[in-house]
Amino acid sequence: MTTSWARVETICPTRCRVCFRPWTACTMRAVATCIPQSVNPRAQPMKNFTPNLRKRISRRACLRAASLFPTAGLAASRASATVTREGNVHTVDDVDTPAVVIDLDVLEKNINGMQQVCRDAGIDLMVHIKTHKVPQIAHMQLRAGAVGICCQKLGEAEVMVAAGIDGDVLIPYNIVGRPKLVRLARLAKRARMTVAVDSEITAKGISEQLRKDDASVRVFVELDTGGKRTGVQSPQAAVELAQKVSKLANLELRGVMTYPSRLETKPFIEETVALFRKAGLPMEEISGGGTGAEARSKEIGCTVHRSGSYVFEGLKRISASRNPPNPDTCATRMIATVVSTPTPDRIIIDGGQKTFQRGPRRGYGHIVEHPDAVIYGMSVEHGHVDVSAVSHKFRVGERLSVIPDHQGITINHHDEAYAVRKGLIEDVWKVAGRGRVQ
Amino acid sequence: MTTSWARVETICPTRCRVCFRPWTACTMRAVATCIPQSVNPRAQPMKNFTPNLRKRISRRACLRAASLFPTAGLAASRASATVTREGNVHTVDDVDTPAVVIDLDVLEKNINGMQQVCRDAGIDLMVHIKTHKVPQIAHMQLRAGAVGICCQKLGEAEVMVAAGIDGDVLIPYNIVGRPKLVRLARLAKRARMTVAVDSEITAKGISEQLRKDDASVRVFVELDTGGKRTGVQSPQAAVELAQKVSKLANLELRGVMTYPSRLETKPFIEETVALFRKAGLPMEEISGGGTGAEARSKEIGCTVHRSGSYVFEGLKRISASRNPPNPDTCATRMIATVVSTPTPDRIIIDGGQKTFQRGPRRGYGHIVEHPDAVIYGMSVEHGHVDVSAVSHKFRVGERLSVIPDHQGITINHHDEAYAVRKGLIEDVWKVAGRGRVQ
Numbered sequence: 001m002t003t004s005w006a007r008v009e010t011i012c013p014t015r016c017r018v019c020f021r022p023w024t025a026c027t028m029r030a031v032a033t034c035i036p037q038s039v040n041p042r043a044q045p046m047k048n049f050t051p052n053l054r055k056r057i058s059r060r061a062c063l064r065a066a067s068l069f070p071t072a073g074l075a076a077s078r079a080s081a082t083v084t085r086e087g088n089v090h091t092v093d094d095v096d097t098p099a100v101v102i103d104l105d106v107l108e109k110n111i112n113g114m115q116q117v118c119r120d121a122g123i124d125l126m127v128h129i130k131t132h133k134v135p136q137i138a139h140m141q142l143r144a145g146a147v148g149i150c151c152q153k154l155g156e157a158e159v160m161v162a163a164g165i166d167g168d169v170l171i172p173y174n175i176v177g178r179p180k181l182v183r184l185a186r187l188a189k190r191a192r193m194t195v196a197v198d199s200e201i202t203a204k205g206i207s208e209q210l211r212k213d214d215a216s217v218r219v220f221v222e223l224d225t226g227g228k229r230t231g232v233q234s235p236q237a238a239v240e241l242a243q244k245v246s247k248l249a250n251l252e253l254r255g256v257m258t259y260p261s262r263l264e265t266k267p268f269i270e271e272t273v274a275l276f277r278k279a280g281l282p283m284e285e286i287s288g289g290g291t292g293a294e295a296r297s298k299e300i301g302c303t304v305h306r307s308g309s310y311v312f313e314g315l316k317r318i319s320a321s322r323n324p325p326n327p328d329t330c331a332t333r334m335i336a337t338v339v340s341t342p343t344p345d346r347i348i349i350d351g352g353q354k355t356f357q358r359g360p361r362r363g364y365g366h367i368v369e370h371p372d373a374v375i376y377g378m379s380v381e382h383g384h385v386d387v388s389a390v391s392h393k394f395r396v397g398e399r400l401s402v403i404p405d406h407q408g409i410t411i412n413h414h415d416e417a418y419a420v421r422k423g424l425i426e427d428v429w430k431v432a433g434r435g436r437v438q
Numbered sequence: 439m440t441t442s443w444a445r446v447e448t449i450c451p452t453r454c455r456v457c458f459r460p461w462t463a464c465t466m467r468a469v470a471t472c473i474p475q476s477v478n479p480r481a482q483p484m485k486n487f488t489p490n491l492r493k494r495i496s497r498r499a500c501l502r503a504a505s506l507f508p509t510a511g512l513a514a515s516r517a518s519a520t521v522t523r524e525g526n527v528h529t530v531d532d533v534d535t536p537a538v539v540i541d542l543d544v545l546e547k548n549i550n551g552m553q554q555v556c557r558d559a560g561i562d563l564m565v566h567i568k569t570h571k572v573p574q575i576a577h578m579q580l581r582a583g584a585v586g587i588c589c590q591k592l593g594e595a596e597v598m599v600a601a602g603i604d605g606d607v608l609i610p611y612n613i614v615g616r617p618k619l620v621r622l623a624r625l626a627k628r629a630r631m632t633v634a635v636d637s638e639i640t641a642k643g644i645s646e647q648l649r650k651d652d653a654s655v656r657v658f659v660e661l662d663t664g665g666k667r668t669g670v671q672s673p674q675a676a677v678e679l680a681q682k683v684s685k686l687a688n689l690e691l692r693g694v695m696t697y698p699s700r701l702e703t704k705p706f707i708e709e710t711v712a713l714f715r716k717a718g719l720p721m722e723e724i725s726g727g728g729t730g731a732e733a734r735s736k737e738i739g740c741t742v743h744r745s746g747s748y749v750f751e752g753l754k755r756i757s758a759s760r761n762p763p764n765p766d767t768c769a770t771r772m773i774a775t776v777v778s779t780p781t782p783d784r785i786i787i788d789g790g791q792k793t794f795q796r797g798p799r800r801g802y803g804h805i806v807e808h809p810d811a812v813i814y815g816m817s818v819e820h821g822h823v824d825v826s827a828v829s830h831k832f833r834v835g836e837r838l839s840v841i842p843d844h845q846g847i848t849i850n851h852h853d854e855a856y857a858v859r860k861g862l863i864e865d866v867w868k869v870a871g872r873g874r875v876q
């Protein structure tokens with residue numbers, strides 16, 4: 001993660017005064033701090049770009065950049081780009097550790113790649129934001145072509161709507177209890193909301209509150225097709241619940257939702273569709289889920305697919321989860337510092353269970369600079385690394401970039417993440433949905 | 439967790455108008471919302487206490503209570519006690535889920551119990567706040583007799599000092615890198631700071647920055663006595679490092695620190711002490727660590743002991759970690775709602791890997807109301823519960839109180855925790871140290 005300024009100079013000379021990126025290459029205009037010359041006449045072509053110029057890019061320049069894009073409530077976060085409590089921070093090397101860094105090149109490649117996969121499969125993509133919880137990333141996903149976002153928690157949906165997300169918002173979760181119902185009704189007046197239900201109690205609760213508050217939501221009946229979590233257990237149960245939902249006030253029955261999208265699910269879905277038709281119930285949408293199962297969703301009859309984890313881990317990583325994480329497909333890094341080199345075969349880094357997260361696969365993470373070093377254990381705040389297979393002599397203060405095993409859970413430990421391209425910080429993103437567990 | 443108002447009536451009639459607790463029984467005056475009659479003449483004895491009275495205890499009353507204790511920057515948090523974004527919330531049953539609830543009776547018992555254990559062992563207690571990260575709990579621990587607090591992260595120490603903690607503050611962690619050194623120097627001017635080092639690089643870095651900023655800290659040399667994390671490897675290495683530390687400006691050598699406190703460590707410590715004496719180096723303090731090892735610390739020669747996890751899990755639970763969590767010793771509960779009852783043997787609750795935390799022991803948690811129900815798995819936001827061994831018929835919307843397996847890591851997922859006594863909310867605590875990973 002050492003930043004080479006020589007690398008920066010390879011960028012096209014017509015670039016923004018704030019983040020050094022060429023406007024023409026920018027794929028995230030609405031959230032990045034890039035300013036085209038047409039918008040900011042002061043953004044001169046920087047042909048004679050030198051490292052010294054960097055020092056003249058002040059906080060004031062960031063604030064000026066932010067004022068040019070006063071939309072969607074993002075100005076404030078943009079104004080804080082490249083500025084932390086310790087003053088100006090421009091490169092990954094300036095960031096204090098441990099810190100979550102997101103590689104924008106990889107992120108954009110993953111976002112565009114998934115959109116292409118869904119385009120090829122002929123299925124709509126609804127992106128699951130529980131993986132990142134960052135409104136700026138949701139905006140990038142929608143701009144790339146996603147039809148809407150999916151939030152596992154009502155609090156996440158509130159954060160996203162407040163940040164200007166204007167596509168469909170799906171909460172594929174039974175919303176239960178008065179406080180949440182009141183909030184759902186409030187949100188349904190500001191965004192096109194869809195929820196999933198698997199019981200009459202849930203559906204009735206939502207309907208009653210929405211009727212009181214004069215709001216409405218669209219509803220999926222959730223099928224349990226092997227996930228063994230929520231969902232009705234049979235096509236008959238689905239149609240029975242759908243009939244009840246269709247009679248409830250302020251609910252618009254849309255179709256069904258399932259997870260995971262497995263081939264064995266096809267008969268279940270086909271039978272459900274047939275029963276819905278027979279009963280004269282609407283079946284506008286069939287929603288499948290799970291990164292890597294997009295084509296399978298299409299095959300079993302779904303019209304839309306929910307994917308989330310691809311955004312950080314890439315399709316390749318997801319479909320080959322036994323392989324070590326690959327820097328070309330994994331977008332997040334945990335930048336850590338070596339705080340101790342107690343023995344020749346052990347180093348300790350400044351992140352543990354409250355910084356990283358042991359994932360559902362194996363181990364804790366992959367050290368990019370030294371793939372043979374093994375993070376073999378974690379205390380609450382210490383990462384224990386076996387370096388016996390590495391010839392490099394580690395020293396206290398050295399920085400390492402680690403791809404965490406479960407990137408979605410790791411970012412959830414942090415309040416902010418640094419959006420970085422070629423070692424330069426383009427923005428500091430608030431993990432705005434973190435902690436919105438209700 | 440059903441609240442019975444009858445229970446409240448058993449409390450002594452001279453009680454506070456805000457939280458209904460008798461002033462005489464209150465052991466946490468500086469942080470609670472309790473107001474004695476002597477302070478607030480309006481706090482009349484409530485002999486004819488009825489449930490209706492509860493409705494008259496308004497937000498204004500809370501604010502008035504807060505204004506009576508304007509110290510230590512805690513007024514704001516106290517003012518929010520019993521108030522959430524959904525309006526007034528008085529009992530555990532009013533709290534939306536999932537939510538962290540801390541049982542004050544158990545918490546106080548654990549705090550006082552540990553203080554007694556250390557008193558009996560004849561060793562000072564330095565409480566490790568990484569377990570809770572809540573300034574109010576740190577204040578309770580210091581009031582009970584702890585000599586100071588221990589923070590694993592500099593950011594945690596900043597939060598605690600800002601919240602008025604005025605005892606010694608120990609960071610038993612190698613502080614490395616300019617941003618952290620600048621912050622340490624700043625903090626050292628406001629509080630009596632101690633740090634641990636295990637390398638000359640770390641010690642030199644601290645000394646140079648402190649010299650520039652005209653601040654000073656006290657220093658422990660850290661010994662690796664079996665924890666196999668940080669720490670020097672031998673008594674000789676300890677004395678060599680100590681000699682270097684003692685020559686560095688703005689550092690005051692205090693002694694040594696170790697973890698864990700094991701009996702096998704005794705010769706290592708004794709030899710280190712002898713070598714320090716021979717070299718004429720100060721050995722004012724010897725710090726041991728680990729809940730449950732207080733007496734052992736004393737036995738191997740320590741003068742002070744760092745304990746953290748006892749505060750939530752109690753000594754009994756810690757020393758018998760294979761037993762199921764015990765409501766009498768475990769202070770935290772995760773209040774969760776049943777959101778689905780898909781099959782007779784499975785229910786789903788509204789918390790998963792981002793709400794609970796699989797601990798270092800086994801499983802995810804213990805359901806207090808139904809000890810035979812087993813949380814056998816967790817998706818990111820779903821808790822999967824096997825209820826085949828329970829005769830009770832669960833329904834959607836039902837609330838359960840779960841003791842998480844690792845309470846310290848669980849609270850770290852949340853921004854706030856409800857402080858509760860006998861079902862009544864006394865305060866809403868911000869988990870102020872959460873996310874301060876740097």
